[in-house]
Amino acid sequence: MRIAKKIRILITGLLILMFSSCARQAPTEKDGRLCLTAIFADGSGVIAVNEQLGYAPVAYSRVTLESRLYNADPHTFARYVAKTDSLGRAVFRDIPAADYIISLVKDTTYVNPENGATSQVTLKGHAVAHVYSEKVQLDTIKTSLSLHSDVVINEVYYCGPVNRAYYFYDQFVELYNASDSTRYLDGMILCRNRAYHNPAMDSLDYIQVIYVYQFPGEPRTGRTYPIEPHQFVVVAQDAADHSAYIDNALDLSGADWEFYNPYGGDLDNPDVPNVVNAIPGNSTDFMINLVHDAVILADGTGYYYGEVSSHGYQYIHVPVNTVLDAVEYSANSEKQKEITTRLDAGFAGVGIAKYSGKSTERRSAGFDTDNSSLDFINLDTPTPGWQHK
Amino acid sequence: MAFGQETNGSLGQDQGMNLTLPGPDVRLDLYQFAGNMAWLKRSDRRNWSRYSLNSSGSHGDLKRYWDADGVYLNRIIFSGQKHLESSDVFYGQMQYNINYFQRVNRSIEPEPYALDPFVYTDSTPGDFLYRGPQVFVAYSRKIAPDFYLGASIDYRIDRGLKDVFTRPEIIHRSIGASFDLAYCLSDQINIGLSLRPYDVRDITKLVEQPNGQVPFVFRYRGEFRYISLISKADRTAKYRGWEIRPSFSYKDKRNEGVLFGGYYYRWQEVFDGGAIRVRNGYYQAQHYFLNGTWRFFPDSRRRNLLALGYYFRYIEDWAKEPVAGFMIDQDFYTLHQIRIGYARNLSILPLKLATEIHYGYFNPRRNDYLAHRYRKGIIRNTEYNMGLDWQAGRAIQLRGAIAYQIYKEAPVWNYFHDYKGLSVSLASAYTWNHFRLDILTRWGAKNTIQSTQSVRSRSDLNILLQLVHFY
Numbered sequence: 001m002r003i004a005k006k007i008r009i010l011i012t013g014l015l016i017l018m019f020s021s022c023a024r025q026a027p028t029e030k031d032g033r034l035c036l037t038a039i040f041a042d043g044s045g046v047i048a049v050n051e052q053l054g055y056a057p058v059a060y061s062r063v064t065l066e067s068r069l070y071n072a073d074p075h076t077f078a079r080y081v082a083k084t085d086s087l088g089r090a091v092f093r094d095i096p097a098a099d100y101i102i103s104l105v106k107d108t109t110y111v112n113p114e115n116g117a118t119s120q121v122t123l124k125g126h127a128v129a130h131v132y133s134e135k136v137q138l139d140t141i142k143t144s145l146s147l148h149s150d151v152v153i154n155e156v157y158y159c160g161p162v163n164r165a166y167y168f169y170d171q172f173v174e175l176y177n178a179s180d181s182t183r184y185l186d187g188m189i190l191c192r193n194r195a196y197h198n199p200a201m202d203s204l205d206y207i208q209v210i211y212v213y214q215f216p217g218e219p220r221t222g223r224t225y226p227i228e229p230h231q232f233v234v235v236a237q238d239a240a241d242h243s244a245y246i247d248n249a250l251d252l253s254g255a256d257w258e259f260y261n262p263y264g265g266d267l268d269n270p271d272v273p274n275v276v277n278a279i280p281g282n283s284t285d286f287m288i289n290l291v292h293d294a295v296i297l298a299d300g301t302g303y304y305y306g307e308v309s310s311h312g313y314q315y316i317h318v319p320v321n322t323v324l325d326a327v328e329y330s331a332n333s334e335k336q337k338e339i340t341t342r343l344d345a346g347f348a349g350v351g352i353a354k355y356s357g358k359s360t361e362r363r364s365a366g367f368d369t370d371n372s373s374l375d376f377i378n379l380d381t382p383t384p385g386w387q388h389k
Numbered sequence: 390m391a392f393g394q395e396t397n398g399s400l401g402q403d404q405g406m407n408l409t410l411p412g413p414d415v416r417l418d419l420y421q422f423a424g425n426m427a428w429l430k431r432s433d434r435r436n437w438s439r440y441s442l443n444s445s446g447s448h449g450d451l452k453r454y455w456d457a458d459g460v461y462l463n464r465i466i467f468s469g470q471k472h473l474e475s476s477d478v479f480y481g482q483m484q485y486n487i488n489y490f491q492r493v494n495r496s497i498e499p500e501p502y503a504l505d506p507f508v509y510t511d512s513t514p515g516d517f518l519y520r521g522p523q524v525f526v527a528y529s530r531k532i533a534p535d536f537y538l539g540a541s542i543d544y545r546i547d548r549g550l551k552d553v554f555t556r557p558e559i560i561h562r563s564i565g566a567s568f569d570l571a572y573c574l575s576d577q578i579n580i581g582l583s584l585r586p587y588d589v590r591d592i593t594k595l596v597e598q599p600n601g602q603v604p605f606v607f608r609y610r611g612e613f614r615y616i617s618l619i620s621k622a623d624r625t626a627k628y629r630g631w632e633i634r635p636s637f638s639y640k641d642k643r644n645e646g647v648l649f650g651g652y653y654y655r656w657q658e659v660f661d662g663g664a665i666r667v668r669n670g671y672y673q674a675q676h677y678f679l680n681g682t683w684r685f686f687p688d689s690r691r692r693n694l695l696a697l698g699y700y701f702r703y704i705e706d707w708a709k710e711p712v713a714g715f716m717i718d719q720d721f722y723t724l725h726q727i728r729i730g731y732a733r734n735l736s737i738l739p740l741k742l743a744t745e746i747h748y749g750y751f752n753p754r755r756n757d758y759l760a761h762r763y764r765k766g767i768i769r770n771t772e773y774n775m776g777l778d779w780q781a782g783r784a785i786q787l788r789g790a791i792a793y794q795i796y797k798e799a800p801v802w803n804y805f806h807d808y809k810g811l812s813v814s815l816a817s818a819y820t821w822n823h824f825r826l827d828i829l830t831r832w833g834a835k836n837t838i839q840s841t842q843s844v845r846s847r848s849d850l851n852i853l854l855q856l857v858h859f860y
Contacts, residue, residue, distance in 0.1 A: 026707045027709050027714050032717070032759045032761055070615070070616055097710060
């Protein structure tokens, strides 16, 4: 009896163990069969509102859906392409569950109703799509006029190297020519935005900056300082080997250009050409904030002196229609915007702490949706003069 | 062979003649064939210690995409068995493994072709060196005239290093245990039950490279979809589960056989560092299996032996991504393997001749929902074996075998394609006083047949040196 009881106890124990970790139910929904529908409507006024629909559909336009997870090749995310129909609706079928960036780019002709003048404009609309159910609908994505330039700000390094000496003088801005044609830096200006959230900024035709540093040469027409197709140009705060002072700092002695302020006793590497401060009242070097700021690239025409602050600081106004590219970065994605969303709808550099040695760079060279939240990724190590892999 | 134990020098075990030429230390019983530790007490009544050196090498381009060109496995094993009292027996084994994988193609995890779809790779081929100890202990106790209890524990840890970018460190740690019962229903019939839980963890650690570059890695979900990223995060694959295995054995003067079946379960999670689980996922597998061997001696003097072996396994598994839980992969596998053998003891010589035919039929069906790839195709493997066992003298035993293999794979898989192989093995055992020295050598070669691509081949060599001391 004792043995039989032992056997029963053991078998019961084994059965309890067995059934206590029974198999899980297989998921009922299969991946790779999800459907995303997006409706694009124009918010710029270029496309007339359809009275029946009540909005301006961006019809028969190419829409790209780029995965934020899966790759088509080691350096490119998987992409899907569709066309909008007459309702401005694009449908993507049989896609995997993931986050996506959906983008529409439409080149069209705008006819000015006042004077009949025509101009070629580009409409762009973007959104992030979280596709985690069988059918996802994005209603509605507004398009706006695109700020178009072949030369873009490709990388910004601003937070300084890892150090306890408050050293951050190895900052740089990297430009990139995304086109197949030579462009010219003559007269272009690099600006630092005023650190201020202006509630009216989306309706102003200018932006307020506090630094204006200018490439030599004649704006728009000069042909002395080329930037070749797909070339990177590094503009350093100081073109020096900063690792001689701080171990983790960058060696920028080989930079292509150097910010130079002749009014402030700035370091000047004689072997590196200068991008010179254009505002005599400013005596500081091109030093940008270590956690939140905006850098603007403009064609160098039409900027003018604006108001003076209560502390006697001179603001400069740069016309929005002369801006070639703008990048606003912030460690905190919840911060208020300091530059109009017409130029940059998001933030680069979210999560980069000061003195962390990190930089922020476009996902791929020249990738530009005018939304730095989508366009930029953080790098543990800056890549001045080349694109991360 | 019993769970956790290594080779015992049996030609049959290493060559494929275990049906008809089982070898001196191999018995067809619940312990050695069905892996039931409770039967250890009844299986082998001797006390002994064993010292083994085993080295096997395989090299060639007949391989799958992520496989290594060369695989060199080396083991030093110390094992022993001791009956403590009339009712107890202990078996212990300590082993040190040194495994070298030459030119592994990109994979930075131990088993890229395990059935789960999550594969971790970088972009470069490189060599891996794995080293680490393994310990196995088993215990069996007779608790009633016909009732036995048993238990075992198996622990293994390996550390592997790759010699080039991305220079990962791979740590493989596995723990397994078994809890076993065995009962003698009669003089001929015995039954058993084993429960085997296990826990395995594979960690791939990446570091910043000497040039300051952060590693560039690929996380595959299936063979066709992947995520590429720049990351130093550790990647952990942990899987655990259990197996339950009832078994049955029968023996009389003319027949002996063992049959066991069972259920195997695995639950696997793959993730980065702490709680970040966006990039990998979950996997579950269920196996149902049956394995049996039967030997029949038509004549009372046992000069002739007819043997039959059958192995069946059915596997169904699925994997899901971690965010919304969509199923990314679902597979079904059916495997049948039949072995038939005949052996004849020659009356005029102390010589036994044997022949075996093995036929394997594998029917995998794989549904990769992520990549929209649905594949099914039969794989067949046929092997013809011939061998002999010669008691050359009172102290010397010699064995030899030759095997011819034909492997045919449906083109949809694109793994090995069709190939044929030939292997030859020789073994000897020399016994003196209470010692026995075993030496085994096996050489094999495979070549692709009728391939539209270039001819691929692979050769392998296995050497075992073993000293057994009986007390």
